[in-house]
Amino acid sequence: MSETMIGARLARREDERLLTGRGRYLDDLDLPDALAAAFLRSPHAHARITAFDATEALALPGVVAVFSGADLAEIQKPLAPKVLHPELRDYPRLPMPPEELHYVGEPLAVVIAESRYVAEDALELIEVDYEVLPAVGSTAIALRPGGPLAHSGDESNVAVLLSQKAGDAEEALRTAPHTLSEEFFLMRGGGHSMEPRAVAARFEPATGQLTIWDTTQSPHYARQQLSMIYEMAEDDLRVIAPSDVGGGFGPKAQFYGEEVVIPWVAKKLRRAVKWVEDRQENFVSAMMERSQTHRIEVGFDDDGRLLAVKDVIEHDQGAYCAGLQVPSITTSTVPGPYKVPNIAIELRACYTNMVPTSSVRGAGRPQAVFVMERMMDRIAAHLGLDPAEVRRRNLIQADEFPYQVGITFRDGSPLTYDSGDFPALLEGTLERIGYDEARREQARSRAEGRYVGIGLAVYVEGCGLGPYEGAKIRLTNRGRILVTLAAAGQGQGYETVYAQIAADGLGLGMEHIDVTTGDTARIPFGQGTFASRITATCGPAVFDAAKQMRARLLDTAAVLLGCDPSEVDFADDCVCLGGDREKSVSLQQLAQVANIGKHGITLPRGVKAGLETASYFSPERAAYASGAHAAMVEVDPETGGITILKYVIGHDCGTVINPLLVDGQVLGGFAHGLGNAMYEEAVYDDEATPQATSYLDYALVSSAEVPPVELFHIQTPSPLNPLGAKGAGEGGTVPPPAAIANAVEDALRPLGVRVTRAPVTPARIADAVAAAHGSEASASSTSPGADAGGKAP
Amino acid sequence: MADHTLSVTVNGESYDEAVDARMTLADFLRERLRLTGTHVGCEHGVCGACTVIVDGVAARSCLMLAVQTDGAVVETVEGLAVDGELSPLQQAFKRNHALQCGFCTPGFLMSVTAALREDNVRDEDDAREVLSGNICRCTGYSGLVRSVVDVAKGRSDE
Ligand code: FES
Ligand code: FES
Numbered sequence: 019m020s021e022t023m024i025g026a027r028l029a030r031r032e033d034e035r036l037l038t039g040r041g042r043y044l045d046d047l048d049l050p051d052a053l054a055a056a057f058l059r060s061p062h063a064h065a066r067i068t069a070f071d072a073t074e075a076l077a078l079p080g081v082v083a084v085f086s087g088a089d090l091a092e093i094q095k096p097l098a099p100k101v102l103h104p105e106l107r108d109y110p111r112l113p114m115p116p117e118e119l120h121y122v123g124e125p126l127a128v129v130i131a132e133s134r135y136v137a138e139d140a141l142e143l144i145e146v147d148y149e150v151l152p153a154v155g156s157t158a159i160a161l162r163p164g165g166p167l168a169h170s171g172d173e174s175n176v177a178v179l180l181s182q183k184a185g186d187a188e189e190a191l192r193t194a195p196h197t198l199s200e201e202f203f204l205m206r207g208g209g210h211s212m213e214p215r216a217v218a219a220r221f222e223p224a225t226g227q228l229t230i231w232d233t234t235q236s237p238h239y240a241r242q243q244l245s246m247i248y249e250m251a252e253d254d255l256r257v258i259a260p261s262d263v264g265g266g267f268g269p270k271a272q273f274y275g276e277e278v279v280i281p282w283v284a285k286k287l288r289r290a291v292k293w294v295e296d297r298q299e300n301f302v303s304a305m306m307e308r309s310q311t312h313r314i315e316v317g318f319d320d321d322g323r324l325l326a327v328k329d330v331i332e333h334d335q336g337a338y339c340a341g342l343q344v345p346s347i348t349t350s351t352v353p354g355p356y357k358v359p360n361i362a363i364e365l366r367a368c369y370t371n372m373v374p375t376s377s378v379r380g381a382g383r384p385q386a387v388f389v390m391e392r393m394m395d396r397i398a399a400h401l402g403l404d405p406a407e408v409r410r411r412n413l414i415q416a417d418e419f420p421y422q423v424g425i426t427f428r429d430g431s432p433l434t435y436d437s438g439d440f441p442a443l444l445e446g447t448l449e450r451i452g453y454d455e456a457r458r459e460q461a462r463s464r465a466e467g468r469y470v471g472i473g474l475a476v477y478v479e480g481c482g483l484g485p486y487e488g489a490k491i492r493l494t495n496r497g498r499i500l501v502t503l504a505a506a507g508q509g510q511g512y513e514t515v516y517a518q519i520a521a522d523g524l525g526l527g528m529e530h531i532d533v534t535t536g537d538t539a540r541i542p543f544g545q546g547t548f549a550s551r552i553t554a555t556c557g558p559a560v561f562d563a564a565k566q567m568r569a570r571l572l573d574t575a576a577v578l579l580g581c582d583p584s585e586v587d588f589a590d591d592c593v594c595l596g597g598d599r600e601k602s603v604s605l606q607q608l609a610q611v612a613n614i615g616k617h618g619i620t621l622p623r624g625v626k627a628g629l630e631t632a633s634y635f636s637p638e639r640a641a642y643a644s645g646a647h648a649a650m651v652e653v654d655p656e657t658g659g660i661t662i663l664k665y666v667i668g669h670d671c672g673t674v675i676n677p678l679l680v681d682g683q684v685l686g687g688f689a690h691g692l693g694n695a696m697y698e699e700a701v702y703d704d705e706a707t708p709q710a711t712s713y714l715d716y717a718l719v720s721s722a723e724v725p726p727v728e729l730f731h732i733q734t735p736s737p738l739n740p741l742g743a744k745g746a747g748e749g750g751t752v753p754p755p756a757a758i759a760n761a762v763e764d765a766l767r768p769l770g771v772r773v774t775r776a777p778v779t780p781a782r783i784a785d786a787v788a789a790a791h792g793s794e795a796s797a798s799s800t801s802p803g804a805d806a807g808g809k810a811p
Numbered sequence: 812m813a814d815h816t817l818s819v820t821v822n823g824e825s826y827d828e829a830v831d832a833r834m835t836l837a838d839f840l841r842e843r844l845r846l847t848g849t850h851v852g853c854e855h856g857v858c859g860a861c862t863v864i865v866d867g868v869a870a871r872s873c874l875m876l877a878v879q880t881d882g883a884v885v886e887t888v889e890g891l892a893v894d895g896e897l898s899p900l901q902q903a904f905k906r907n908h909a910l911q912c913g914f915c916t917p918g919f920l921m922s923v924t925a926a927l928r929e930d931n932v933r934d935e936d937d938a939r940e941v942l943s944g945n946i947c948r949c950t951g952y953s954g955l956v957r958s959v960v961d962v963a964k965g966r967s968d969e
Binding site: 029032033038040041043046048135211213214262263264296297508509678679682685687688689690712714720724726727750 | 831852860889943949
C-alpha cells in the first residue's frame with residue numbers, strides 16, 4: 019500500500035505542458051479548414067431591428083455566410099434559466115433575437131468567413147436600422163413606477179419577488195433596545211477569465227453527429243440544452259471542454275446564444291466553424307454579477323447581541339434571467355456565522371437593459387457578507403464596543419453543529435450548517451494579525467494624524483452542492499488506470515487532485531493513474547464545475563469507484579494467482595501474492611485477461627470481464643466552508659488611496675486534499691475579492707450603455723496591488739461526504755469587500771466617514787470624506803439624531 | 812492580400828513568409844507557425860498574455876505587426892526549455908504553484924525571462940514590479956512572486 023496521497027502537498031502534473039506552451043486551449047486545437055465566426059452585436063441597450071441588409075458583407079471575398087436572427091427560426095428557442103422558481107416571470111432569452119434587442123452586446127447576426135480578420139471586416143458592412151427604445155440602466159430605474167420597461171410591452175420589470183423569514187423580525191425590530199439601518203450598494207463585476215469564451219463545432223454527415231468544443235464549465239449541461247433546442251439525441255452531440263481552459267469563474271458555467279448558433283452553422287455549412295470571443299466582446303456579452311442594493315435593518319440588545327435582521331434586496335438580473343441562483347444564494351447567506359433569532363429577507367429581482375447576470379466567483383455571497391459585516395461594525399461603533407467582541411458574542415459556537423439557521427438554502431433544503439468552528443477562525447485570525455497590538459498601533463497612528471483602520475469579516479459559504487457528480491475508472495489495455503470525470507477543469511488541477519484521491523482508494527501509486535475530464539462522450543452523466551462543489555461531490559465518487567476497482571483488480575489477480583484476495587496487494591504496477599514479486603501479475607496482464615481476453619476462448623473461471631467501475635455521489639445537502647479575514651489598512655483622506663498594511667485569512671474547507679492547490683485557490687480568490695473591494699467597476703450609464711469596456715477602464719489587480727497574505731487553515735471535516743471535503747474555490751473572494759470597507763471606515767472614523775458602496779475606490783473615499791465634512795457642518799445646526807445609521811463614536 | 816514578405820528567426824529557426832500587412836505578430840506565431848503557446852487575452856496591450864521577446868526585449872505580440880519583425884530574432888515560450896529540460900524559471904513556477912489555468916503563464920515566463928536577464932531583481936518588491944505588467948486572474952500572484960525571487964536569488968547566490 020502506498021503512502022496516503024490525500025493531504026499531500028504535491029506539485030501539479032498539468033504544469034509541464036502549460037509551462038512549455040503545449041497547453042491545448044480551444045483556440046489551439048487543430049481543426050483543419052475551420053471557418054471563423056464573428057458576431058454582430060447590438061450597439062444599443064434597447065432597440066428594435068427595423069431593417070437588416072448583409073448584401074455588401076456577403077460580397078466581400080472570403081465571406082462564406084451571414085445569418086441574422088431571422089434566418090435561425092428553427093433554433094430560436096428560449097435558453098432555460100439554470101435555477102428556476104415558480105413565481106419567476108421569465109422573459110425568453112433567444113440565442114440571437116430577430117426583433118428586439120435588450121442589451122449592448124446582444125448578438126443579432128453572425129458572419130462566417132475564411133478568417134476572423136475578414137469576418138470582422140464584414141461586420142462593418144452589414145447595414146442595420148434600429149428603432150432605439152428607452153432603456154433601463156439600474157435597478158432603481160427598473161423599479162421606478164411609470165419608468166421605462168426593459169422589454170417592450172412587458173407589465174413591469176420585476177422578475178420575481180421572494181421572501182424568506184424565521185421568527186418575527188418586524189416585531190423584534192419594534193421592541194429591540196437598539197436598531198440601526200443602512201443602504202448598501204455593490205457594483206457589477208465580471209469573471210474576466212484570461213481566456214475569453216470560445217466554441218468550435220464540426221458536423222459529421224456520415225454519422226449525423228455534431229462534435230462541439232466549448233470552453234464551458236458544464237459540458238453535460240451544454241449538451242442537454244443543445245439536445246432540447248436542436249431536438250437531437252444526446253448521443254449525437256458530443257460536447258468537449260478542452261483539457262485546458264483558461265479560467266472559468268462562473269460566466270463559463272452559463273449557457274449562451276453563441277453556443278447554440280455556432281454548432282448549428284457548422285451543421286448547416288458542413289464545415290468546421292470556430293468562434294473565439296475577443297476581449298471587447300467579453301466585456302459586453304459575458305455574464306457578470308454583483309450589483310445589488312441592500313436596505314438592511316438590525317435590532318440588538320445592550321450587549322450587541324443580534325435580535326433581528328431585516329434586509330430588502332434589489333437584484334439586477336440584467337436583460338434576461340439566466341437563473342435565480344445568485345439572488346437565492348444572497349438571501350440565504352445574509353445571516354452568515356451568526357445566531358439571528360428573527361430574520362426577514364425580501365428579494366426584488368428585476369430586469370434591466372444590461373448584460374444578463376449570473377454567478378461570478380463568490381456567487382451572491384460577497385454581497386450578503388458585505389452588508390452583514392458592515393452592520394456588525396456599525397453595532398460595535400454604536401455601542402462603543404470592539405468589533406471583534408461583537409462578533410464573538412454572536413457567533414454560532416463549535417458545539418452547535420449541525421446548526422439550523424431557520425431559512426431555506428437555494429437547493430430547497432432547510433439551511434443547515436454541517437460543521438465548523440467559527441470562533442477558532444476568528445480568534446486565529448485576530449491572533450495572527452496581532453489584534454491587540456494592531457489596535458494600540460492604530461491609536462498611536464491616530465495621535466500622529468495618520469488614518470489606520472482594522473477590518474474584520476467572517477463568513478460561511480454553502481458549497482459542495484448536488485444533485486450529483488460522478489466518475490468512471492477503467493483499467494486500460496495498456497495497463498494504466500484511467501479516471502474519467504464529467505467535471506471540466508479550468509485550472510483547478512483536476513488531473514492531480516483526482517489522481518491523488520484515486521491513488522488512496524486503489525492503494526496504488528499515482529504514477530499509474532491518468533485523469534481525463536469534461537467530455538460527454540466519455541461519461542454519460544454530469545453537472546459541471548461551479549459553486550465550489552466538485553471536490554465534495556466528485557471526490558467521493560472517485561474515491562468510491564477507486565475502492566471498487568481495487569477490489570476488482572485484487573479479485574481478478576487472486577483468481578490468476580490461485581489464492582485468496584486477502585493475500586494479494588499492489589507492488590508498483592503488479593498485484594503480488596504475499597509480497598513476492600515472483601508470484602505476481604501486472605496491471606497490463608490483468609487487462610489482457612479480463613478486458614481483452616482471447617477471441618472466442620472462455621475466460622478463466624472466476625474472472626469477471628470488464629475492469630471498469632463507476633460511482634455517482636449525491637450529497638444530502640450543501641456543505642458549509644467558512645473563514646475569517648482581517649485587514650489592516652492606512653487611508654490617505656486627501657487622495658482616497660488605501661494601503662494594505664497587513665492581511666490575514668483563516669480558512670476552513672474541511673479536509674484539504676492538496677494544500678498547495680487549496681492555498682492557490684484561496685489566494686487567487688482573495689485577489690479577485692480585492693478587485694471587487696477596491697477596483698473592479700463594470701460601470702453602465704443611466705441609458706444602460708457600458709462605460710468600462712477595456713482594461714484601461716476596468717481595473718484588474720496586478721502583482722502591485724495584491725499584498726502578501728498570511729493564510730492558515732483549520733479543518734472541520736464535513737459529515738456529508740466520506741472525504742470530509744468542502745469547497746475551496748470561492749471562499750477567498752467572498753469577504754474582502756467587507757473586510758476592506760470595514761477597515762477603511764474604521765480608519766476614517768475620526769472624520770465620521772461612512773462607507774456604503776463597493777468597490778471602495780479613491781474617488782468614493784474622497785467623496786465620503788467631503789460628505790462627512792458637509793454633514794459635520796450641517797450637524798451643528800440640525801439634530802444628528804435623524805441619522806439612522808448611528809453616529810460613530 | 813498577403814503582400815509583405817518577412818524573414819524572421821523564431822526560437823532559432825528561420826522562416827520566410829508572406830503575410831498581410833495587418834497580421835499581428837501574435838496571430839502570425841499562433842496561426843502561421845502553429846506556435847500556440849503565445850496566448851491572446853485582451854488584444855489591447857494590458858494583460859501581457861501575448862508577451863514574447865523580440866531582439867532581446869519583451870514585447871506584446873498583440874500590439875505588434877508580424878511585418879515589424881522582419882529581420883528580427885523572436886523568442887517564444889516554446890523555446891524556453893532546452894532539450895526537454897525546464898528553465899530554472901519554469902521549474903520555479905512549478906514548485907511554487909505559480910500557475911493554475913496556465914493561460915497567462917507563457918506571457919509571465921517571457922516578461923520575467925527578459926527582466927531577469929538584466930539581473931536587477933533583488934527582492935520581493937522588485938519581483939512584484941517585474942510581474943506587474945501582466946495579469947493573472949487565477950493565482951493571486953503569490954506563487955509568481957516567490958518564483959521570481961527564487962530564481963533571482965539562485966542566480967546571485969551562484
Ligand atoms: S493579448 Fe496582448 S497584452 Fe493582452
Ligand atoms: S493561471 Fe489562470 S490567468 Fe494566470
